[in-house]
Amino acid sequence: xxxxxxxxxxxxxxxxxxxxxxxxxxxxxxxxxxxxxxxxxxxxxxxxxxxxxxxxxxxxxxxxxxxxxxxxxxxxxxxxxxxxxxxxxxxxxxxxxxxxxxxxxxxxxxxxxxxxxxxxxxxxxxxxxxxxxxxxxxxxxxxxxxxxxxxxxxxxxxxxxxxxxxxxxxxxxxxxxxxxxxxxxxxxxxxxxxxxxxxxxxxxxxxxxxxxxxxxxxxxxxxxxxxxxxxxxxxxxxxxxxxxxxxxxxxxxxxxxxxxxxxxxxxxxxxxxxxxxxxxxxxxxxxxxxxxxxxxxxxxxxxxxxxxxxxxxxxxxxxxxxxxxxxxxxxxxxxxxxxxxxxxxxxxxxxxxxxxxxxxxxxxxxxxxxxxxxxxxxxxxxxxxxxxxxxxxxxxxxxxxxxxxxxxxxxxxxxxxxxxxxxxxxxxxxxxxxxxxxxxxxxxxxxxxxxxxxxxxxxxxxxxxxxxxxxxxxxxxxxxxxxxxxxxxxxxxxxxxxxxxxxxxxxxxxxxxxxxxxxxxxxxxxxxxxxxxxxxxxxxxxxx
Numbered sequence: 117x118x119x120x121x122x123x124x125x126x127x128x129x130x131x132x133x134x135x136x137x138x139x140x141x142x143x144x145x146x147x148x149x150x151x152x153x154x155x156x157x158x159x160x161x162x163x164x165x166x167x168x169x170x171x172x173x174x175x176x177x178x179x180x181x182x183x184x185x186x187x188x189x190x191x192x193x194x195x196x197x198x199x200x201x202x203x204x205x206x207x208x209x210x211x212x213x214x215x216x217x218x219x220x221x222x223x224x225x226x227x228x229x230x231x232x233x234x235x236x237x238x239x240x241x242x243x244x245x246x247x248x249x250x251x252x253x254x255x256x257x258x259x260x261x262x263x264x265x266x267x268x269x270x271x272x273x274x275x276x277x278x279x280x281x282x283x284x285x286x287x288x289x290x291x292x293x294x295x296x297x298x299x300x301x302x303x304x305x306x307x308x309x310x311x312x313x314x315x316x317x318x319x320x321x322x323x324x325x326x327x328x329x330x331x332x333x334x335x336x337x338x339x340x341x342x343x344x345x346x347x348x349x350x351x352x353x354x355x356x357x358x359x360x361x362x363x364x365x366x367x368x369x370x371x372x373x374x375x376x377x378x379x380x381x382x383x384x385x386x387x388x389x390x391x392x393x394x395x396x397x398x399x400x401x402x403x404x405x406x407x408x409x410x411x412x413x414x415x416x417x418x419x420x421x422x423x424x425x426x427x428x429x430x431x432x433x434x435x436x437x438x439x440x441x442x443x444x445x446x447x448x449x450x451x452x453x454x455x456x457x458x459x460x461x462x463x464x465x466x467x468x469x470x471x472x473x474x475x476x477x478x479x480x481x482x483x484x485x486x487x488x489x490x491x492x493x494x495x496x497x498x499x500x501x502x503x504x505x506x507x508x509x510x511x512x513x514x515x516x517x518x519x520x521x522x523x524x525x526x527x528x529x530x531x532x533x534x535x536x537x538x539x540x541x542x543x544x545x546x547x548x549x550x551x552x553x554x555x556x557x558x559x560x561x562x563x564x565x566x567x568x569x570x571x572x573x574x575x576x577x578x579x580x581x582x583x584x585x586x587x588x589x590x591x592x593x594x595x596x597x598x599x600x601x602x603x604x605x606x607x608x609x610x611x612x613x614x615x616x617x618x619x620x621x622x623x624x625x626x627x628x629x630x631x632x633x634x635x636x637x638x639x640x641x642x643x644x645x646x647x648x649x650x651x652x653x654x655x656x657x658x659x660x
Contacts, residue, residue, distance in 0.1 A: 144375055147375035147379070148375040148378060148379045148382075149379070151375060151378075151379025151380055151383070152379040152380075152382055152383045152386075155379065155380050155383030155384060155387065156383050156386060156387060164314070164390075164391060164394055165407050165427060165430075165431065167352040167353070168394065168395055168398055168405045168406070168407065169404055169405045169406045170352045170520070170524075171349050171352040171353060171395075171405070172332060172337075172399070172404065172405040173404075174345065174348045174349045174352060175345045175346075175348075175349040176337065176340040176342075176345050177337050177338055177339075177340045177341065177345065178332050178333060178337060178338070178395070178396075178399045178405075179338060180341070180345050180346055180349060181349055181353070181395055182392055182395065182396070183346070184346055184349050184350060184353055185353060185388055185391055185392050185395070186388065186392075187569075188350075188353050188354070188388065189384060189385060189388035190565075190566065191566045191569060191570060192384040192387075192388065193381055193384055193385070193562065194538075194562035194563055194565065194566030195534060195538065195566065196377065196380040196381055196384055197377070197556045197558065197559035197562050197563065198537070198538045198541045198559055198562075198563050199216075199537075200377055200380065200556050200559075201541055201553055201554070201555060201556050201559055202216040202219075202220060202537060202541055202553075203216070204552075204553050204554040205219050205220075205550050205552055205553050212444070212445055212448055213229055213233075213533060213534070213537060214226050214229045214230040214233065214445065214448070214449060214457060215448065216537050216540075217229040217533070217536070217537060217540075218455055218457060219550055220537065220540040220541065220544055220549070220550055221536070221537075221540050223455050223457065224614070225536075226455070226457045227449075227457045227458065227610065227613060227614065227617070228606075228610055229533055230445070230449040230457040230458050231458065231606055231609045231610055231613060232529070232530075232533065232606055233442070233445050234442075234445070234446055234449070234458070234479065234609075235479065235602070235605055235606055235609055236526060236529065236602045236603075236605075236606060237526060237529070237530055238438065238439075238441070238442035238445070238476060238479070238480065239479050239480045239482075239483035239484070240483060240487075240519065240522055240523055240526045240602075241438055241523065241526065241527075242284065242287075242435060242438050242439055242442060242476075242480050243280070243284070243480050243481075243483050243484035243487070243488075243519060244516070244519050244520060244523045245431060245434045245435045245438060246280040246281075246283045246284045246287075246435050246480075246484065247276065247277065247280040247484060247488055247515065247516050247519060248431050248516065249280065249283055249428050249431045249432045249435065250275075250276045250277070250279040250280040250283065250512075251276055251510075251512030251513075251515060251516050252408075252424065252425075252427060252428035252431065252512075253279070253425070253428050254272060254275070254276050254510075254511065254512050255408065255424070255510050255512055256421055256424045256425055256428070258510055258511070258512075259408070259412060259417075259420065259421070259424070260417060260421055263501050263509065263510065264501070265501065269496065269499060269511050270496070272511045272512075273492045273496070273511055273512075273514070273515050276488075276511070276512055276515050277484070277485060277488050277489065277492075277515065280484060280488075281481045281484065281485065283432065283435060284435070284439075284477055284480050284481050284484065285477045285481065287435050287436055287439040288439045288442070288443065288473045288474070288476045288477035288480065289470075289473045289474065289477060290302075290473075291436070291439050291440050291442075291443045291469070291473050292443055292468075292469045292470040292471070292472055292473020292474065293469075293470055293473065302436065305433075306429075306430065306432065306433025306434075306436055306437075309426070309429065309430055309433065310430045310433060312426060312430075313423060313426050313427045313430055314390070314394065314430075316423065317394065317397060317398075317407050317410060317411070318393055318394055318397045319397075320397070320401060320410050320411065320414050320415075321394075321396070321397020321398055321399075321400045321401040321410060322397055322400065323401075323414065324397075324400050324401030324402075324410065324413070324414065325397075325400035325401065328401065328413070328414075330401060330402060330403060330413065331399065331400055331401070331402075331403070332398070332399040332400075332402060332403050332404070332405060333399055333400070334403075344576075344580075347573050347576045347577060347580070348577070348580060350573055350577060351524035351525070351527055351528050351577060352524060353391075354527045354528065354531055377556060397410075398410060401413065401414070404505075407427065408424055408427075411423050411424060439473075439476065439480075442472075442476045442480075443469055443472045443473050443476055444469075444472075446458070446467055446472040446475060446476060447466060447467050447468065447469055447472045449467075450463075450465075450466045450467045456617065458613055459613050459616035459617050459620070462620050462660060463620055484519070487518050487519045487522060487598065488515050488516065488518070488519055490518060490594070491514060491515055491516065491517050491518030491519065492514050492515045494518070494590060494591060494594065495508055495513075495514040495517055495518075495591065496514055498514065499511065499514055517591075518591075518594055518595070518598070521594075521595045522595055522598050522599065525581050525595060525596070525598075525599045526599075526602075528574060528577050528578065528581070529599075531570065531574065532574055534570075535567060535570050535571065535574065538563050538566065538567050538570075539567055541559070541563060542560065542563055542564065542567065545560055581595065581596050581599060582596045582599075584596050585597075611631075614627045614628075615627060615628045615631060619653075619656070620660065622646055622649060622650060622657075623646060626642055626645070626646060628649075629642070629645050629646065629649060
């Protein structure tokens with residue numbers, strides 16, 4: 117295979133002379149648009165509506181949110197350069213982070229990352245999006261009734277959770293059966309629809325700036341400047357920006373490789389610009405940076421109802437997008453043409469998209485029901501329908517509170533995996549362990565600076581998460597407790613998966629033998645113990 121180490125993608129080259137005919141320029145423009153739309157479409161979704169309020173609460177100062185957003189743009193551009201490099205490796209049949217981990221670090225790391233996405237990231241991420249859609253619908257109804265008790269609170273909480281589960285099953289199974297059919301066009305519709313309420317809310321904020329006196333830019337906010345506020349707002353903003361690195365997923369389909377860089381860099385910059393513009397508009401028009409509060413303040417009850425329902429539909433589009441990622445990720449981990457990361461049928465078959473859809477639906481739903489039911493049971497007594505400034509003014513806020521907080525921790529775990537891959541890319545520049553990578557000019561410098569910054573703020577955030585165990589508030593303790601439960605489940609799944617993979621490949625992988633304490637001493641003879649094991653299970657190996 118041709119060594120690509122001597123090749124470089126240089127984003128600073130003049131492009132026009134390289135594209136010397138009209139058809140080639142059209143092809144390059146199309147490549148750019150494909151990459152840009154993936155970056156922008158994956159990044160602008162539920163986070164911009166859901167996390168804006170939480171970001172202001174964590175930062176205590178709107179200016180801090182804006183400053184950190186610009187810092188995130190630098191980290192985002194740096195990650196773009198790195199993930200493009202990772203994606204150029206010919207060994208990556210699937211452009212997922214799990215495939216990158218397997219190629220650049222090792223099979224076991226790839227398996228661990230795969231299981232992380234299957235049992236933690238996708239269940240929490242998609243679960244939060246689905247419950248948010250349901251909560252938004254019921255919040256619209258609550259607002260229409262001036263948040264008076266039009267239905268029993270426990271029944272409303274049950275319905276919010278039940279409808280979210282229905283949404284999850286519909287999206288996952290539809291993805292499994294029709295990801296390349298009608299569902300693809302439904303996803304495109306959602307991606308285009310998201311601009312309508314986004315631009316409308318920005319317009320309402322600008323209108324509020326000149327017509328109303330309500331604003332978050334007040335001295336009680338803008339006078340608060342603490343270093344910890346800069347760090348603690350990062351998880352909310354990571355949630356808003358998580359998704360831009362998936363633009364590298366179509367690297368193999370792009371003819372003009374520089375468009376991969378340009379499309380993603382432009383996409384990240386525009387994503388940050390839109391987030392900043394959206395945040396500023398909310399800060400101009402509200403005191404709490406809540407888009408629904410802004411809509412209620414300016415529009416009539418009927419017009420507000422329609423606008424908020426459209427936002428709920430837009431969030432539904434994010435459910436469609438991330439369930440698609442979940443279905444593809446699980447299927448790709450059992451690729452029987454390459455290295456199997458998750459055990460399935462002794463590596464003789466690959467999990468189909470249909471089966472993956474059902475598995476994802478079950479895992480996400482179980483996770484969602486457990487977390488949201490716990491949340492409601494803990495916070496239901498805090499419901500205060502007469503105080504709009506209360507943390508639990510709506511029933512849905514009590515239902516979604518815990519999974520919302522847990523999602524901040526999960527996105528930090530996800531960015532930890534991204535950091536590991538960024539460090540692996542740096543190491544590969546020295547070792548050339550993977551020697552078929554096309555280098556991106558400047559990636560080492562961007563990677564070094566961004567990795568250092570990410571390492572520091574991730575360490576502080578982890579400290580903040582687990583320091584909550586010292587709190588006397590059960591609500592505070594639940595967030596790190598669920599994180600530890602998830603990590604425990606991940607470790608158990610990893611050990612079971614390794615044991616099953618080891619049994620199939622016992623000659624190359626003796627993990628299942630190492631689980632036996634008697635094999636932990638220096639007298640352990642791998643060859644002898646392997647032969648004994650194969651003899652003991654000879655019928656199993658005969659049928660492989």
